[in-house]
Amino acid sequence: MYTQSLNVQEKQGEKPALQTISRENAELQRRFDARIDADGKIEPQDWMPEAYRKTLIRQISQHAHSEIVGMLPEGNWISRAPSLKRKAILIAKVQDEGGHGLYLYSAAETLGQGRDQMLADLHSGKAKYSSIFNYPTLTWADVGVVGWLVDGAAIMNQIPLCRCSYGPYARAMIRVCKEESFHQRQGYEALLVMMQGTAEQRAMVQDAVNRFWWKCLAMFGPPDANSQHSEQAMRWGIKRISNDDLRQKFVDATVPQARVLGVTLPDPDLKWNEERQHYDYGQIDWDEFWNTVNGHGPCNKERLATRVKAHNDGQWVREAALAYALKHQPQTHQAAA
Amino acid sequence: MSTTALKDWPLWEVFVRSKQGLEHKHCGSLHASDAQHALQMARDVYTRRQEGVSIWVLPSKSITASAPEDKDSLFEPAADKIYRHPTFYDIPEEVGHM
Amino acid sequence: MASYQDYLLHLADNALILGQRNAEWCGHGPILEEDLALANNSLDLIGQARMLYQHVAAVRKDGKTSEDLLAYFRDVPDFKNYTLLELPHSTAILPTARGDRDYAVTIARNFLYSGLMVQVWAALAASTDTHLAAIASKSLKESQYHLRHAHDWVLRLGDGTDESHRRIQAAFDYLMPFTQEFWTASDMEAAAVKTGAGVDVRVFRPEWEALVSDTLQAATLKVSSSTGFVTTGKHGVHSEHLGFVLAEMQSLARSHPEAVW
Numbered sequence: 001m002y003t004q005s006l007n008v009q010e011k012q013g014e015k016p017a018l019q020t021i022s023r024e025n026a027e028l029q030r031r032f033d034a035r036i037d038a039d040g041k042i043e044p045q046d047w048m049p050e051a052y053r054k055t056l057i058r059q060i061s062q063h064a065h066s067e068i069v070g071m072l073p074e075g076n077w078i079s080r081a082p083s084l085k086r087k088a089i090l091i092a093k094v095q096d097e098g099g100h101g102l103y104l105y106s107a108a109e110t111l112g113q114g115r116d117q118m119l120a121d122l123h124s125g126k127a128k129y130s131s132i133f134n135y136p137t138l139t140w141a142d143v144g145v146v147g148w149l150v151d152g153a154a155i156m157n158q159i160p161l162c163r164c165s166y167g168p169y170a171r172a173m174i175r176v177c178k179e180e181s182f183h184q185r186q187g188y189e190a191l192l193v194m195m196q197g198t199a200e201q202r203a204m205v206q207d208a209v210n211r212f213w214w215k216c217l218a219m220f221g222p223p224d225a226n227s228q229h230s231e232q233a234m235r236w237g238i239k240r241i242s243n244d245d246l247r248q249k250f251v252d253a254t255v256p257q258a259r260v261l262g263v264t265l266p267d268p269d270l271k272w273n274e275e276r277q278h279y280d281y282g283q284i285d286w287d288e289f290w291n292t293v294n295g296h297g298p299c300n301k302e303r304l305a306t307r308v309k310a311h312n313d314g315q316w317v318r319e320a321a322l323a324y325a326l327k328h329q330p331q332t333h334q335a336a337a
Numbered sequence: 338m339s340t341t342a343l344k345d346w347p348l349w350e351v352f353v354r355s356k357q358g359l360e361h362k363h364c365g366s367l368h369a370s371d372a373q374h375a376l377q378m379a380r381d382v383y384t385r386r387q388e389g390v391s392i393w394v395l396p397s398k399s400i401t402a403s404a405p406e407d408k409d410s411l412f413e414p415a416a417d418k419i420y421r422h423p424t425f426y427d428i429p430e431e432v433g434h435m
Numbered sequence: 436m437a438s439y440q441d442y443l444l445h446l447a448d449n450a451l452i453l454g455q456r457n458a459e460w461c462g463h464g465p466i467l468e469e470d471l472a473l474a475n476n477s478l479d480l481i482g483q484a485r486m487l488y489q490h491v492a493a494v495r496k497d498g499k500t501s502e503d504l505l506a507y508f509r510d511v512p513d514f515k516n517y518t519l520l521e522l523p524h525s526t527a528i529l530p531t532a533r534g535d536r537d538y539a540v541t542i543a544r545n546f547l548y549s550g551l552m553v554q555v556w557a558a559l560a561a562s563t564d565t566h567l568a569a570i571a572s573k574s575l576k577e578s579q580y581h582l583r584h585a586h587d588w589v590l591r592l593g594d595g596t597d598e599s600h601r602r603i604q605a606a607f608d609y610l611m612p613f614t615q616e617f618w619t620a621s622d623m624e625a626a627a628v629k630t631g632a633g634v635d636v637r638v639f640r641p642e643w644e645a646l647v648s649d650t651l652q653a654a655t656l657k658v659s660s661s662t663g664f665v666t667t668g669k670h671g672v673h674s675e676h677l678g679f680v681l682a683e684m685q686s687l688a689r690s691h692p693e694a695v696w
Contacts (some may be wrong), residue, residue: 045402078458083503083689094461095474102382102467106365109348115368126651140687172365192501198694256600314465314622317538320595321370322345327594329371367468373587378468381475
């Protein structure tokens with residue numbers, strides 16, 4: 001099933017004894033574990049347990065899909081941005097998100113998964129993307145709130161991933177994080193200007209916060225007790241910090257930011273706990289979260305249909321480029337095919 | 338199947354020298370239909386068109402990787418390609434789809 | 436009586452309207468890498484528009500004109516962009532064509548416009564208006580990049596598949612007549628040329644026609660004819676499409692006329 005055993009077969013011209021394979025595997029597993037424990041990096045050519053490889057493909061590709069689908073709720077507002085400066089900033093941000101998707105697809109491809117397969121899984125509904133993008137952006141203030149809270153939450157998640165055990169993913173995340181801080185800052189700054197503006201602008205911001213706050217808290221995923229993948233992911237150096245810990249970090253960082261803005265976070269149970277030295281917060285509606293994750297949120301069908309349409313409508317363009325290349329540079333394609 | 342076309346665009350590795358005096362560094366990969374296209378895309382994706390940047394693109398398949406010297410390494414014995422990419426390997430017919 | 440500002444607004448409006456149209460592809464491009472390329476293109480154009488509007492504000496010196504006042508609070512007859520640039524990305528000849536975007540139309544239009552602008556910016560780099568000259572030098576590099584991108588895609592689509600060939604031929608057949616507007620006379624251009632601040636676009640016609648002819652032939656395309664109705668967007672008399680473009684672009688800003696964003 002793996003290139004490893006195929007190579008051995010080709011070399012020796014006979015089927016190797018089962019015992020030889022499992023002794024080799026055990027040794028490779030030991031070295032792999034040792035490297036993980038020493039906080040080392042696994043690179044594309046290294047041996048890795050199949051489950052590690054599969055988990056990474058799933059996680060990296062879903063991260064990539066999230067970036068791509070995430071272009072849509074904000075992209076909706078490019079044509080209507082209320083100033084040229086905001087229009088330019090928003091195009092740059094959405095372009096960055098596309099670029100991040102590209103870095104991540106590229107990292108996933110090093111694990112042997114082609115982009116075509118990853119897209120097929122997205123378009124068929126088999127692969128998931130971050131559920132926050134299944135909610136609509138109803139006003140211009142939503143764009144600022146997405147930058148402040150959604151990107152803020154993403155950054156919390158992404159910084160630890162820069163130390164992920166898989167080299168290409170860690171390096172992609174470093175590149176992403178460098179660009180991401182601009183995203184959160186521009187969102188927050190846009191909101192700051194609105195909060196210092198007209199009564200209508202202030203109401204617009206508060207309304208956007210009311211609609212997005214709880215959804216952003218849910219972005220970190222279910223409490224660790226209920227999360228099936230967390231433990232193994234931690235063991236492999238893929239996941240570094242627990243869902244609940246990340247969520248707590250986010251709340252603690254965001255409450256003072258909300259205070260500076262002058263918005264109220266819509267949680268009556270939100271209060272500083274002197275003993276814990278953290279903010280206590282209320283109950284997340286996990287039923288609503290799962291409902292959306294499972295395809296029944298406000299925009300799920302629309303987001304997917306939009307991506308499928310873009311892909312299908314673009315088929316003739318991709319085919320044309322390939323046909324042209326085959327006519328004019330056949331040697332490249334023989335090499336790469 | 339609508340995803341067929343994309344599978345046929347070759348994968349290219351991108352190397353960028355961001356400043357005079359530095360070497361080219363590997364940044365990642367992208368799909369493009371030919372070398373010019375790959376170069377143009379690499380500029381948009383990996384450099385956001387900064388001035389004075391040098392970009393190399395190579396078909397991924399053309400890169401040969403070194404064999405391991407370190408006995409304690411995790412390297413696969415005969416892997417000389419840089420990725421476990423499905424289109425890089427000739428899978429024997431009897432193995433079927435993988 | 437045309438003023439120098441009208442000339443600057445013509446250059447600015449061209450950039451803004453095409454930038455607005457190209458940004459429509461964001462998140463919907465035929466492949467992710469092209470999404471990024473078009474976003475870059477759009478950002479460049481909006482950047483050019485901003486610099487030019489800011490220059491108008493500086494020339495006007497009335498303490499209240501700003502880039503946003505010019506972009507968001509002028510009406511259709513005040514806009515001086517070529518009609519070519521306000522068209523939807525479609526050869527479907529419907530007034531409110533909100534149907535499918537055709538990448539061939541996008542590419543063909545970008546090619547025809549940037550093919551002209553590389554010459555315009557190169558000449559304006561020697562403008563007697565030093566501020567405009569600086570804007571032109573920066574914009575030239577961008578337009579050269581846009582031209583190379585569009586040119587390469589014209590070749591790929593023209594000499595690609597039967598379907599791509601048909602679409603890009605149809606796109607050029609539809610768009611070429613709109614380029615007649617490039618060569619028509621206007622008071623604002625004449626006045627700007629007199630002071631040495633502006634350029635007479637008509638001198639660029641032979642080289643532009645050669646570029647178009649050479650490229651289309653290399654792409655195995657027939658060079659479409661530029662006959663029929665001559666559009667007048669730069670005089671403020673537009674197609675029905677600009678109204679819809681501005682309605683979408685300006686609606687939020689106009690709902691909050693006193694707001695700062």
